[in-house]
Amino acid sequence: MRVDAVVDARADARADACAPKHEGRRVSIDQAWAVLDTVPDPEVPVLSVRDLGIVREVAEHDGRFEVVLTPTYSGCPATEVIAQSVKDAFSAAALGPVTVSYRLAPAWTTDWISDNGRRKLREYGIAPPGAAAGTVRFHPRRIACPRCDSRETEQLSAFGATACKALYRCVACREPFEYFKPL
Amino acid sequence: MTSIRLQMTAPLHYVLRIADTCLIHAQRLAEWCGHGPVIEEDIALTNMALDLLGQARALLTRAALIEGEGLDEDRLAFLRDEDQFFNLTLVEQPLRKPSAHAAGGDFADTVLRNFLLATWLKALWQRLATSSDAELAAIAGKAVKEARYHQQHAADWVVRLGDGTPESAQRMRAALARAWPYTNEMFVRDSVDAEAEAAGLGPARDALHDVWRAEVAEVLAAATLALPAETPFIATGTIGRHSEHLGFVLAEMQVLQRTHPGGRW
Numbered sequence: 442m443r444v445d446a447v448v449d450a451r452a453d454a455r456a457d458a459c460a461p462k463h464e465g466r467r468v469s470i471d472q473a474w475a476v477l478d479t480v481p482d483p484e485v486p487v488l489s490v491r492d493l494g495i496v497r498e499v500a501e502h503d504g505r506f507e508v509v510l511t512p513t514y515s516g517c518p519a520t521e522v523i524a525q526s527v528k529d530a531f532s533a534a535a536l537g538p539v540t541v542s543y544r545l546a547p548a549w550t551t552d553w554i555s556d557n558g559r560r561k562l563r564e565y566g567i568a569p570p571g572a573a574a575g576t577v578r579f580h581p582r583r584i585a586c587p588r589c590d591s592r593e594t595e596q597l598s599a600f601g602a603t604a605c606k607a608l609y610r611c612v613a614c615r616e617p618f619e620y621f622k623p624l
Numbered sequence: 625m626t627s628i629r630l631q632m633t634a635p636l637h638y639v640l641r642i643a644d645t646c647l648i649h650a651q652r653l654a655e656w657c658g659h660g661p662v663i664e665e666d667i668a669l670t671n672m673a674l675d676l677l678g679q680a681r682a683l684l685t686r687a688a689l690i691e692g693e694g695l696d697e698d699r700l701a702f703l704r705d706e707d708q709f710f711n712l713t714l715v716e717q718p719l720r721k722p723s724a725h726a727a728g729g730d731f732a733d734t735v736l737r738n739f740l741l742a743t744w745l746k747a748l749w750q751r752l753a754t755s756s757d758a759e760l761a762a763i764a765g766k767a768v769k770e771a772r773y774h775q776q777h778a779a780d781w782v783v784r785l786g787d788g789t790p791e792s793a794q795r796m797r798a799a800l801a802r803a804w805p806y807t808n809e810m811f812v813r814d815s816v817d818a819e820a821e822a823a824g825l826g827p828a829r830d831a832l833h834d835v836w837r838a839e840v841a842e843v844l845a846a847a848t849l850a851l852p853a854e855t856p857f858i859a860t861g862t863i864g865r866h867s868e869h870l871g872f873v874l875a876e877m878q879v880l881q882r883t884h885p886g887g888r889w
Contacts (some may be wrong), residue, residue, distance in 0.1 A: 516678025545762035598664035
């Protein structure tokens with residue numbers, strides 16, 4: 442796995458938006474981002490890879506797109522599936538060949554999940570993550586139930602069906618739910 | 625298939641020690657898949673195994689580049705013989721009983737080892753995150769977040785069982801007595817450590833001791849478990865001399881690639 446130089450993708454995106462660019466290129470980059478909106482996370486399919494905050498950069502060189510991704514967890518088996526899904530989606534949208542590369546630093550954090558992504562998670566029944574930065578104990582013990590909003594909830598296990606989630610249950614509505622752990 | 629032999633250098637040796645520790649620890653934890661005491665713990669153990677495997681893969685990929693002879697993570701994992709693995713000896717010790725009548729293997733061993741190692745790895749990743757090797761630093765910056773969750777989870781279990789019933793406390797004391805002599809190897813300083821430290825590649829193992837011991841002592845105290853007495857025994861897996869158990873781990877892990885070289889899913 443290659444690690445590129447540390448680049449703040451958001452700064453890049455702002456620079457891209459400000460710089461005068463050839464109209465055709467601008468359109469195709471926008472199209473590429475729109476295609477990425479349709480690529481789901483295989484583990485949490487309500488989220489697109491953009492919602493998840495793993496797309497660092499989209500570039501085009503001589504008609505060939507490059508998508509730079511930051512993997513979530515070191516061992517996440519979805520990483521390879523996502524790369525293939527990106528290639529398939531670009532192909533289906535007739536945007537031509539695409540290179541998918543990875544950038545490990547800075548490490549992905551759940552703080553990069555978009556507000557839209559957080560809303561979708563809640564609607565899907567997964568409590569969205571709290572802020573990752575500055576957390577001493579990694580998850581507050583009282584997570585709001587995504588079904589009934591009660592904070593009378595308890596952790597069943599720190600690890601759920603995937604590494605990124607913990608298992609909880611709501612004492613008020615008696616339903617189990619998953620919590621996306623801050624990372 | 626013919627084994628590969630590595631021309632060892634200090635940086636390669638240094639990275640392989642960490643990679644192999646993660647890889648063999650992952651392999652042992654994964655043995656719990658389908659056998660956990662409760663389903664939530666079965667899932668937790670295999671989730672942690674997956675994190676460790678991902679860390680090992682990234683490190684083996686880095687090691688292959690340092691080695692420079694066109695190897696890759698798979699060849700390093702599947703084609704090295706026992707004496708070219710450099711993991712801590714603790715991680716290769718058996719965790720699960722192969723049968724109800726076999727000796728050793730207790731969930732207490734799993735809980736305790738996971739805690740001792742997660743605490744050690746967390747301290748290592750924190751320092752490695754400022755490595756002069758940008759790729760190692762990136763791998764560590766990611767892994768440290770995962771190690772914190774592993775440590776937290778394992779520490780919860782250590783306290784629950786150590787300060788639990790007389791039976792669980794007795795088993796935790798026995799597991800601690802079994803594991804403790806192997807922890808000396810976590811803090812040995814040799815020429816590989818010294819070179820890595822001098823080059824800014826990463827910390828020497830002895831630099832991890834104080835923070836590790838403070839965190840371990842705090843959790844053991846909360847678990848009402850006494851720190852065991854020190855022993856002079858120093859295990860030697862990190863220099864390629866292993867206990868009798870590693871060969872069996874490798875036999876299971878490598879058999880497919882040795883029998884069907886280059887086989888893919």
